[in-house]
Amino acid sequence: MDDAQTSRDEDVSPGFSSVHQKRSEPESSCVSMRSDESMGHKIHFPSGDTQTDLSHEVLNRFRSNLMKKFECLYEGTAQQGNPTLLNEIYTELYITESESGEISNEHEVRQIETQSRRAATEDTPIQCNDIFRPLPGQDKPIRTVLTKGVAGIGKTVSVQKFILDWAEGKENQDVQLIFPLPFREINLMKDKTLSLSDLLHVFFPETKEMEISSDKYKVLFIFDGLDECRLPLCFKRNERLRDQNKKKSVDVLLMNLIAGNLLPSALIWITSRPAAADLVPSECVHRVTEVRGFNEPQKEEYFRKRISDQSLANTTISHLKSSRSLDIMCHIPVFCWISAAVLEKMLSEAESGEIPKTLTQMYTHFLILQTNIIHEKDYEKNVTDEDLILKLGKVAFQQLVKGNVIFYEEDLRECGIDVTEASVYSGLCTQIFREEFGWNQGKVFCFVHLSVQEHLAALYVHLSCTNNNRNVFDQSFWSKVKDWLQHNSSGHVSLSELHRRAVNEALQSKNGHLDLFLQFLLGLSVESHQILLQGLIKQRRSRSDSNKETVEYIKKKIRTIDSPEKSINLFHCLNELGDLSLVEEIQHYLKSGRIKEAKLSSSQWSAVAFVLLTSEKKLDEFDINTFVGGYNKAEKRKVFLKLLPVIKESRSVQ
Template structure:
């Protein structure tokens, strides 16, 4: 690659400017900087010299040009929107920890949607380095976590724009955004921190950033995309910004405070990679929770100029629980707006999307139509490109990859120039490193887009060519392949394999893929696909066979959490028989006197967790009767207990088995349980010991515990004391 030569050549002239319009005024002569706080709480620099202000002003101007526009979902094409015109404040909270969360990200969103906002401490984006009331600790490093598409990068963009426009955080003299996508391209280089900054920000050649009076903020966006070897146990210690080392060593020494100890750091990451930075190096963890229900509506009213149409779209999305939950993700709001604005503003063109599969299939059709409106030479058929993208999506999904490179595209027969035409499906991100060459990195607009295309690929290849895509990723003997072909020659067979694969996944990374795959088999979505693909194939499909297989798995599956996605799958298949059955029991009050089957218990968990009501106070007594003991109810409804803030169990007959379930809820991470009423229950010594162990778990956040008439608050005071008091109060 010619980039190596370009890099080496540039570093030989590391003290020179690479842009002729940059100021050559030195800031090294004036280090007298005094910062003060305005009456509004905004910091301002008051004693920068005129020449220093000129350089800083030029730096801000360049950042503003780069970040002031928002390219929603697509590559930088067409007419961009000014960020400040459409930006909707995100719901950001101060989190307990930066620990890893490997759950599928849609599952995390569903969990967050049930949490009452009063549980968390909200914090504004521009205030992440400012202590909250009652806090006096200095905040040097902030880790912000959030699922893909939730708004982390846009929050970074807004923070930079506000600083560059002079409205926020003016006590910071320099903000250096260094996304990991760009840093990855330098992983084999050896250079000093000074060199690195000169490469990305030529203006820094005139700044003495090593001065303690010079406040620098580094923003490392996308830790989950990092390809550097971040070994924080390394013995390489750097104290001078002129010392050369590998890029990963520079980053580690910066974060650990060896280099530029006065600097601030903001790191963003998806939850699955949040623990790559040691907790002792992080002074605050925040979580971007996306849009609250109010912010969802605000987004659509800003995004869609016709307010009557915006209200219609909001009403429709509220009518579908699964769609409304997904709107916590700003990218999904963009997808929904693109689809519903087109469909509702035109003459009726069939059913308005009510499921995720319908929404994403319509989105795919709209994006290919956008491509046709542009003046491109058509060298590849739409369906060929879509299937190639689908192959890429599937292969990278099973590997757990969200970022791909040119060689990944070539392996799937994709020409880079052709792929760039499909801007809504495959965002081509041109990264110009050092201003001398370009390196291309690819990703789908959102993980859910990748999952939908992967499911489309699996469905079409089976119906058109009778090829099971799972055979490509599992090692099977020829005899096994022949056996499976006869066993799974019909579409329900493919579905059964996909169900099994999804259930075997520890983090549920195939859950949404499975929902899309099942949804695509319905006739309503087959009609949509015929708008997109001329040859969709035909394959006998008995929906009842797939539905019964899913219900069988629900009955056998011991984990209620894993069953929840299977109920989403039944919803995609249009089957709600189990849910209707449970709703009837709940409405009639018969549920206390009914012996529920395992599948009915799972259905009950699904109904409770997907209801409109927040999991605030959960009264377990309403489910306890002659046929269902308290211990059985606690074990079966454990997912609901874990999501509840207060659990009422007064005089319910809880014994040691129920205590084991409650202890599991107390140890869960994150733990939402704050109040627990166990008055007038005969727990026994073993039950008391189980609960005491749960109380001592570091994840336990219980604040109030009722035993008989005894109330104790703030139970984390002294775990040893907890044991003594528990045993004094035992029955």
């Protein structure tokens, strides 16, 4: 699942609609499934349609099966874990109507930062169950909706709630059939040639007894997880198909459904992470919505529901608010789940260790917590912590570089993991690494959230360097020979050299997909982290001067790179390394009110942007004259460009 169902599942005014999910306690269990009669709903057919009793029975059985599949939710655990009823834990998240489905070229954490500052008046609220209903003043019918949102923000849970409300007879009763077809399951059919009817028969056997046509039933297709699609969706070269019984490749069937050639009156709902939003042409989409996650009150509500000891819950909330980087991440429901698991244990037991203040610290403590849970299970000891973490880390890194968040058997074999091993790891690490079985009974693997994958990938890269003298960014034949020679001699791969390479790789990434990975990698090299990991994994301690070299290299990059957005991530990296010198210097200027008189360098202006963006103060009005005095247009232009991210988030600009 893309969102908070496994993992994946903002400051907004009252009246916004939302789709928030409350996490249940791990020991909660799913009650028995309700019978068809308890749904309190019978199918209503189009007027004039003489349906047989068999059709009524088949349609009700179809609805009942969907309800059974979607009425329970699994929090960070595999299907064999402890489910809880969705209706018992579901609250609202913010969903807004967006102007377009354009892609975003920023890492999703940066997008969360942006959304957290966006003024409520800039957005149009929309209820999840109303996504196909025009807003006041809109008169055109809506056939296709694209819902975008970052990983873990609640897209899949929104879909799940929509389907459950329909199956229980509560909402959208003008729709008679809903076909949820997640891309991660459709991917397993990518080499098949079949008709639309055949495809539906595979996923929904009841349809063998129906005649699916848009004039007989009002139908809704839900394609969840467009970003996970591995089909060659090329709408420009797509062949037109109108016959639902004609056999074609699955990608041709899907494109013709979305384009409206097949079943033109059927409704289509597609969900996607922002980076993949443009895979469907804009002319095929009638409405774009965006799931925005938790707002400030919902964050607090979550922790008070998740942690039964209210004093402990308040301490947890206060601690998270004390760190801006952690507070921003709490817009993502799954990060709240991770933070609650870590902080509830650490704060209640009054452990001597440092309470996590950075992202790397939080995720490392989460990994240790999950490893301790593994030790409580009865499993064969031939699977060591180090073997398990390194194998999962290798998968995480190789697939992260490829941009994959879900993996199939062939992906795992490429990383030297057979399916049996993967199943063992999934069974041990249900809250880290999942194995899913879709309706098609094909195996799909994924980490519970993209950030968990990024952390494990960084740990693998760090340990490959410190323990095995290997820079995993060098994959050529001669580099491997060089690595082998170094590993079998007195040669040494410098950690600072690895850091420089990782910084450059992240800066060259067009969509920022290595930004958070880079933060984790640098954070893992801090001495306190190495001490923390010592009980988990044997590792060679790195030299303290390595980080000093890395800090200087990052500051040099901040001075020379043109992208203000890239420099902001580098400041987050400096924060992970414990270097706040530039930021503290700028904070002093801002507090004293003397910034206009100061002759700031390029890197200092980048620090100004970072400080303003990560402060809790709202950016209502930006006035360039507050920062630069006089009439030097060239100087003002230079400052303007450096502060562009701040200007974008301000409601008005002077």
